[in-house]
Amino acid sequence: MTAPDTTAxxxxxxxxxxxxxxxxxxxxxxxxxxxxxxxHAIKREELDTAITAxxxxxxxxxxxxxxxxxxxxxxxAVQQVLKDGDTFSSAGYEEVMGSVMGHTIxxxxxxxxxxxxxxxxxxxxxxxxxxxxTGVVRGVVDEHIDAFVDRGHADLVRExxxxxxxxxxxxxxxxxxxxxxxxxRLAVExxxxxxxxxxxxxxxxxxxxxxxxxxADRRAHPSDDVISVLAQAELDGTRLTDDEICxxxxxxxxAGAETTYRSSSNLLVGLLTHPEQLDALRADRALMSAAIxxxxxxxxxxxxxxxxxxxxxxxxxxxxxxGSVVAVSIxxxxxxxxxxxxxxxxxxxxxxxxxxxxxxGPHMCLGLHLARMETRVLLTQLFDRLPNLRLDPDADTxxxxxxxxxxxxxxxxxxxxN
Ligand code: HEM
Numbered sequence: 001m002t003a004p005d006t007t008a009x010x011x012x013x014x015x016x017x018x019x020x021x022x023x024x025x026x027x028x029x030x031x032x033x034x035x036x037x038x039x040h041a042i043k044r045e046e047l048d049t050a051i052t053a054x055x056x057x058x059x060x061x062x063x064x065x066x067x068x069x070x071x072x073x074x075x076x077a078v079q080q081v082l083k084d085g086d087t088f089s090s091a092g093y094e095e096v097m098g099s100v101m102g103h104t105i106x107x108x109x110x111x112x113x114x115x116x117x118x119x120x121x122x123x124x125x126x127x128x129x130x131x132x133x134t135g136v137v138r139g140v141v142d143e144h145i146d147a148f149v150d151r152g153h154a155d156l157v158r159e160x161x162x163x164x165x166x167x168x169x170x171x172x173x174x175x176x177x178x179x180x181x182x183x184x185r186l187a188v189e190x191x192x193x194x195x196x197x198x199x200x201x202x203x204x205x206x207x208x209x210x211x212x213x214x215x216a217d218r219r220a221h222p223s224d225d226v227i228s229v230l231a232q233a234e235l236d237g238t239r240l241t242d243d244e245i246c247x248x249x250x251x252x253x254x255a256g257a258e259t260t261y262r263s264s265s266n267l268l269v270g271l272l273t274h275p276e277q278l279d280a281l282r283a284d285r286a287l288m289s290a291a292i293x294x295x296x297x298x299x300x301x302x303x304x305x306x307x308x309x310x311x312x313x314x315x316x317x318x319x320x321x322x323g324s325v326v327a328v329s330i331x332x333x334x335x336x337x338x339x340x341x342x343x344x345x346x347x348x349x350x351x352x353x354x355x356x357x358x359x360x361g362p363h364m365c366l367g368l369h370l371a372r373m374e375t376r377v378l379l380t381q382l383f384d385r386l387p388n389l390r391l392d393p394d395a396d397t398x399x400x401x402x403x404x405x406x407x408x409x410x411x412x413x414x415x416x417x418n
Contacts, residue, residue: 027401029303030344033073033332041074041316042326068324070315075356077316078333081307081326082360085110088307088326090363096306100193100204102247106255106363113362119240120248121366123229129369136171137377140164145385153392156411157265161378165260168374169252174225175214183210187253204250211246256367259301262407263357264375267295269398269408270346272391277348282383291348292375293355296334298346300357303331303404330356331406386415 036043072078081088086109093107105116144164148154166187170180189196189203214227222228230245240248271278271291281287309324320326333356335343340350358365365371382389391397395412 027399029331029403030335033329033335034337034344036071037073037332037336040071040318042070042072042077042318042320044318045069045071045327068321069327070318070320070324071327071329072315073329073332074316075333075336075339077318078328078330078356079360080315081328082305082356082363085113085362087310087313089310090307092306092308092325097193100190100197100200101250101254102204102208102243104247104251105366106251110362115235115238116240116244117362117366118235119233119238120230122233122235123226124366124370126369128229129373132168132172132370133373133377137168137374138381140167140171141378141381142385145381149385150417152417153412153414156268156382156413157261157408158410160382161265161268161411162261164378165257165264165374166253168260169257172226173214173249173252174218174223174227179210183207186210187257190250191254191258207250208246211249212242215242215245252367255365256370258405260371260374262301262405263296263299263371264378265407265411266299266301266400267292267375267379268411269400270295270298270348272389272411272413273397274346275390277346278389281348281379285380285383287348288376288379289372290352291379292372293352294346294348294350295375296357297340297355298334299400299406300330300334300355301406302357303402303406304329305359330359386413388416389413390415 072081089109090107090113091109094103097104098107105113105120108116141160141164144160144167148159154160163184166184167180170183175183186203186207190200190207193200211227215231218225218228219231222232227245227249230240230248233240271281277291281291305328307326307328309320309322309326312322313320315326334340337343339353358368358371390413392412392414395410398408398411400406400408
């Protein structure tokens with residue numbers, strides 16, 4: 001068996017994505033976070049020096065009159081903002097992402113958010129997770145490993161962590177196999193909106209048309225895939241429209257595939273650059289969940305999200321006027337020295353504590369069980385099938401890069417061949 005061809009003719013989705021993501025620009029924002037955190041739990045930004053000015057979360061794209069902009073750095077400030085969806089609205093995403101993605105759950109406030117979330121999470125039940133693990137995720141991971149297992153070396157990012165989560169989503173949605181290369185290409189184009197906005201909008205429209213056809217089919221011939229479940233989901237007499245399902249399906253690509261690719265790559269960097277921890281985990285798989293949570297704490301794939309204050313309030317004692325935009329630094333909160341000793345270190349043996357990689361409050365990640373399960377399956381199959389997996393001694397040590405989205409551009413490894 002070989003890995004599925006995920007590329008359109010002549011196209012390399014990873015190359016295209018890597019270029020568009022501008023990988024490698026900032027290697028380590030954590031010292032700056034520490035500096036900021038030491039001075040401010042939450043800081044009112046001077047707009048020309050806002051940390052977001054040159055990044056994907058560019059507030060200058062959000063309209064002429066920005067008013068006040070704050071950045072929440074401490075764990076307590078970040079948690080307080082995320083916990084209170086009434087005071088801190090998510091509607092600001094509409095201007096940033098709405099024109100590419102449509103009206104998604106991310107930008108909804110209560111009560112709309114509550115109803116919609118109740119409907120879509122029917123497709124992400126615990127029971128579904130067990131079926132997906134054996135029926136989908138293991139197969140997708142194994143097909144990718146099949147393609148390089150006999151070689152003794154691979155770039156795990158390009159050959160495994162980047163392609164596998166998109167393929168998992170495609171299988172969960174029950175997409176026809178022949179459509180996978182096209183789907184993967186459109187998915188990568190859409191999540192590259194920060195680089196080529198127009199192309200992302202076109203890709204999003206094409207995905208919309210593609211999904212509409214499939215939704216119509218599943219309404220007529222329901223099966224057990226996620227699209228069929230969404231088409232039939234009902235809560236207090238409410239059902240999802242085609243547009244609502246389409247927006248959700250498109251959101252799964254940046255929210256579900258890109259994050260999982262980045263978080264699993266980051267965890268692998270943590271383990272491979274700490275061989276004693278890698279060995280301990282290989283020997284005792286009961287450490288798996290601690291390793292996954294530490295990877296998410298240490299290097300969350302998404303460093304920052306945003307909210308807007310709906311009324312005058314205060315965050316950990318700092319006044320925040322109504323209408324203020326609040327950048328929420330998950331990366332900084334996850335390294336807050338008041339919660340974690342040696343927070344900059346990757347240490348799967350540290351005392352387990354709640355991290356904020358999946359956010360908190362009403363918008364806390366809907367796919368967190370899936371993300372954890374995918375990562376567990378990925379590591380299990382890698383350890384079982386690639387004996388003595390280690391960094392390639394002839395290659396450069398992998399670096400995690402990025403200011404808002406983080407991952408290593410490459411992860412060259414070797415293993416013992418049987
Ligand atoms: C390690 C991987 C992942 C991380 C770190 C992550 C992180 C996050 C974060 C921080 C949010 C909150 C965004 C905000 O409020 O601004 C979020 C929301 C969300 N995530 Fe994830 N995510 C991951 C994987 C997934 C997966 C696999 C799926 C589904 C296939 C998924 C689906 C969603 C959805 C639908 C939301 C919106 C929830 C809502 O607005 O109520 N995520 N995620």
